[in-house]
Amino acid sequence: MxxxxxxxxxxxxxxxxxxxxxxxxxxxxxxxxxxxxxxxxxxxxxxxxxxxxxxxxxxxxxxxxxxxxxxxxxxxxxxxxxxxxxxxxxxxxxxxxxxxxxxxxxxxxxxxxxxxxxxxxxxxxxxxxxxxxxxxxxxxxxxxxxxxxxxxxxxxxxxxxxxxxxxxxxxxxxxxxxxxxxxxxxxxxxxxxxxxxxxxxxxxxxxxxxxxxxxxxxxxxxxxxxxxxxxxxxxxxxxxxxEAPHRLRKRTGREAEGPAEVLNVSGLSVAGRVDDFSIGLRPGRVYALAGQLGSGASEVLRAIAGLVPAATGDIEVDGVTVRPGHPIAATRAGIAFVSNDRKSEGLFLDKPISWNLLATRLPAVTRWGVIDRQRWSTALTRLVGLCGLDGKRSADSVRSLSGGNQQKVFVGRGLGRSDVRVLLLDDPTRGVDVGGRAAIHVLLRDAADRGMTVLFSSTELEELLDLADVVITMHKGVVVRRHDGDVAGPVLLREMTHGAATPAEERR
Amino acid sequence: MNVMSAPPRSDAPIRRPGRSRSRAELVIDAVLLLAVLAAIVLALTTHRFATVANAKAILTSASLVGIAALGLTLITIGGSAVSLAISPSVAAVGMIFLSAQSFGLVPALALAVLCGILITGVQGAIVGYAAANPVVLTIAASFAITGIATGVSGGSTVSPTGGGYDRLNATPGGVALSVYVLIGLALIVQWTLRRTGFGRSLYLIGENRRAARAAGLPVGRTTAVAWLAAGALFAVTAAFTAAFNTSANVNLGGTLTFDAIAAVLAGGTPIAGGRGSALRTLAGAVLIAAASDILLLRGSSTGVQILVKGVIVLVVVVLVHLRTEGSRA
Incomplete structure (x- = not known):
């Protein structure tokens, strides 16, 4: 009709x-x-x-x-x-x-x-x-x-x-x-x-x-x-x-044959959301899960972070098994998670920037359970510098920051730590302006250069093409394809919106 | 934040949000101070108020509620709202304390604290690990505790099995021992909240439990520890109350549950958690005790005293709410 x-x-x-x-x-x-x-x-x-x-x-x-x-x-x-x-x-x-x-x-x-x-x-x-x-x-x-x-x-x-x-x-x-x-x-x-x-x-x-x-x-x-x-x-x-995004993803020169895999996920399933997801990630690289709402990309990240009690499957960090459904176990294993909902599942908005940045590393800045001012301020200074925040404002509440800077604080919480091996980010630049987006991309790239494994989800072609070394497309809860090499924007979009590629596309 | 768009005042050309929030906090502290000052003026015009003996009486009556309220402060800051099982816990522990007097004061005190930790700690573990609603849980717990205490004691009043307890009624320097204990414990709790990793986690969990969980903070453990410590503080209150009364039955706690909640709220700690301090609670307890005392000396009826307690809580809660809204919005 x-x-x-x-x-x-x-x-x-x-x-x-x-x-x-x-x-x-x-x-x-x-x-x-x-x-x-x-x-x-x-x-x-x-x-x-x-x-x-x-x-x-x-x-x-x-x-x-x-x-x-x-x-x-x-x-x-x-x-x-x-x-x-x-x-x-x-x-x-x-x-x-x-x-x-x-x-x-x-x-x-x-x-x-x-x-x-x-x-x-x-x-x-x-x-x-x-x-x-x-x-x-x-x-x-x-x-x-x-x-x-x-x-x-x-x-x-x-x-x-x-x-x-x-x-x-x-x-x-x-x-x-x-x-x-x-x-x-x-x-x-x-x-x-x-x-x-x-x-x-x-x-x-x-x-x-x-x-x-x-x-x-x-x-x-x-x-x-x-x-x-x-x-x-x-x-x-x-x-x-x-016509614009027909450009190819820039390769960073890092080859697939690197050090041993840090994060190994196999057979991860969340009933009705994710079906049999498997992935192996090496240190020093940025990985992306590309998928629209309902593709399961977000659930995969949440499940690895231990926030989905119903998740089943094997998650290993450096060969050590992490029990699914337990965020504390995931944190201990070296997994840091940045939720897509920074207001209700991320930041402590009424607390100072300093508290937020150091919230997950209290054991590192305390001695016998008591906060060591020296360690506290050393760690804070380093993180504030790393995230490009204004050190003079570290006593202000996070609520007083712009959305982009709030997100920097959230992301920064997982950075600059030797005990964080894998950084997971669920749509890290949602609701962030162009400047803040670029700054967060730099943060993530730096983190990978220092040996961290970064895995983020996104639906933005630009972001996927600019930031990720490896893009894994997802559709309706299953992985469509893993792109280790160059890939063009239309291919990604096709896989995100329609699933598996036709044979003609396969050779790209 | 609306403070950023507000027209700048001549005395403060640059108003950073952080500053203005602490300024808003100052306003509240000032109002609290004003209330205390007003009470003092009222007090000075009250016959026999400004006497040493009366000051001691105020502090003594504030001390028992105050110690329990310190424990409740930990629970409230950690985001578990309130415990409604304070009175029954205090009654049960007080009965245990007096019946254990035959072992001597120190063992009896240790036993009391242990039982207090156990009774409240179990509730805290359920709230922390199983995310039970603290209000519902503690209502159930208070019936359970009263029931068990009544069953074990046969409904009768427990008398001390030894005389050691009387040392708790000592008045070194003319002031009741419980007042020293209150001040000492308030300082310890304040230091713990401000300077330890546990304290900081407690504030974070109280402000946003979901975020704390996602960040991998030990939500269950921290909550349970806060309740354990609260249980210990309830036990201290119980020992002093039982020693003061020289006997204990299931009604020993009296109206302590609501008195402690009133002290916490009058100190300006919001019921939603994430903020507050031990020293504020101390101030709240003294404020309520002083107000009751003034009314008592002025010959007001018990009814009026209770009413004024309610008004104080209401005014402070509204002020705290206004401040929070003012700094957010």
Whole structure:
């Protein structure tokens, strides 16, 4: 169904800036009634800003959003809902402890103060049937449902708002193939009722299989809107990347035959997230796990750091086995972990910079359990210099620093220590400005030059190509390929978004 | 931080966030000081308040609550909120202390401390290693402790089996021994919090337990040790309380649980953990004791005394909250 005549949703010249950054400029596209329209683009292309403007979370600086010909002023999420825009967010927002019916009525504008479950019954039933959840009972607790079914409940809830435009933001990112199929079926069923669907996805395979047309964004602008019939994975990647990143990854000259492997992981599995992951890492090199949300890259790092109790597999540092699921054991073995959530799982925001930098090495700066001021200040001076922080501010709280400097403190905590053998970083430059990003890259490269093993996860092609000696691509919980040598950006992107390469690509 | 965008004042052209936060802290300390000063003015106008005998009475009444509150300070800073099982623990340990008097004072004291460590330490280990909710756990524990103590004692009052305990009621230099012990222990706890690796870990774990866990800090061990130390301090309170009363039953602890919580909060230690100090708790305990004393001398009823205690806690908690919000936001 690639009808372009009857456009239900029309977006014209949408523009949005944050400070001096133009996140979106002049974006225009249309979605017909009954069309499944994909929105694609690499990180930072402006997809999520467009989604936020359509769902009322951000107000456009310029441009118009029209649904059914009426120009809408979507200045809040409630207004957007009332205007017929429903959003199914990346993160599940259903509540496991409530029943299916209660979840469907959550945030429902028509639900009053009183629980009108009984009266709403037939309507809720129809919503569930619509998305293929005919077998699910309304009074069943949501906790009894699988993750894919929960996603469908979320879609059903969005439909319950009488949506004319349904936006799905990476709805299948964390789902298995089987679960994703349910979502596809539901999306097709919803489209058949004449609604417009905007489907945001990193998985190019499903985009081509499910959608009617694809709008690709790059650097805040719409590149093209094309019917899927005229597209292939590779032509999509060309649209997403343009000409620029065809350059090859710079090789650092370090050969694979180096000293013995420091970290050895084999058969690492996390149920539903990572399947049989194995890797061997040598000292002095920077390794990258390249994978989008749901690829399992983040879970691999967390599991090695001992933060996933359900993880199974063998982890060895210098030949010594590390028990999975025990962060203290991992730390003792010489593994330091930098989480992607520095506020809640990283820094002690109200404590001084000095405390944060030395938090993990208290035994090294104490004598008989008492803090040795001499050792404390020596270690602090060295670390502050190493991280390029302002020594005069080391008594200030970390909260007072910029995001980039906060991240430096977080990363710096694992640096300059002989007892840290492996440094794991989960998306280390998320939410960090360009300058801070470069500084962190230098820190990591220096750490590797001093003999540390660095393993980070990222979705940024630039970062993967610039920083990593070895890139391991992941897709849906499994390793796609390990690139020890040169590799081109489009190859990485293809593997991250679509999985295993075609034979033609294999020779690269 | 809003302090950075606030218009600069003429007296402080460069306002760094770190500075202004310590300034905000100063304001709170000043308010605390003002409250004490106001109390002193009130006190001086109160008949018989400014007498040596009355000062001793205040310090003595602050000492028993104060020692227990020092233990609770460790628990609170470490992020475990509060223990609601202080009174039953003190009662049980006090009974043990008096029944062990026949072995002599020092063995009885050692036994009491050991039992105190055991009772509270087990709770701490469960909170630390199994991440149990401390409030729920200590409610359960207080029933268990009272139940066992009642069962073992047969519900009767325990009398001392020897006379050694009376040395705890000594008043060297005219001041109760418990006051010296309170000050000595406050200094030790303060030093431990500020100068040891354990103390620093405790502050970090109290501020952000998840981050501490991810950083590989010994969350379980540190929490358990904080509770162990708290148990020892509860036991010291128990020995003094039992010696003072010369007998002990399951009600020996009285309202100690809430008095200790009030002292910690009145000292400005936030219930969420990660901040606070032993000296603040000491000040909080003295503040409450002095306020009660003034009201007592002015002839206020017990009801009013208790009410004022609540008002002090409320005012300090609100001030601490405002300061925290002011420095973050």
């Amino acid at each position: 690639s009808a372009t005549g009857e456009e239900l949703v029309r977006v014209d010249d949408l523009t949005k800036s944050f400070g001096s950054t133009r996140a979106v400029h002049g974006a225009s596209f249309g979605i017909a009634a009954g069309e499944i329209h994909a929105l694609c683009g690499h990180n930072g292309a402006g997809k999520s800003t467009v989604v936020k403007m359509l769902s009322g979370q951000e107000t456009p600086d310029a441009g118009a959003i029209r649904i059914g010909g009426d120009r809408l002023d979507l200045h809040s999420r409630q207004v957007a809902q009332r205007s017929g825009v429903a959003l199914v967010d990346q993160e599940l927002s259903v509540v496991a402890s409530l029943t299916v019916a209660e979840n469907l009525m959550l945030g429902d504008l028509r639900a009053g103060w009183l629980n009108r479950r009984r009266a709403a019954g037939p309507r809720l039933r129809a919503l569930l049937d619509n998305v293929g959840l005919g077998h699910v009972d309304l009074d069943q607790p949501l906790s009894e449902l699988g993750i894919g079914e929960r996603q469908l409940v979320e879609i059903a809830r969005a439909l319950g708002q009488d949506a004319r435009l349904l936006i799905l933001d990476e709805p299948t990112a964390t789902l298995s193939d089987v679960e994703s199929e349910y979502v596809y079926a539901a999306v097709r069923a919803v489209a058949a009722t004449g609604r417009a669907i905007l489907f945001v996805s990193h998985r190019l395979g499903e985009v081509l299989g499910l959608c009617d047309r694809v709008t690709v964004m790059r650097d805040g602008a719409v590149v093209a809107t094309t019917a899927v019939a005229g597209l292939t994975i590779d032509s999509l990647i060309v649209q997403m990347l343009g």
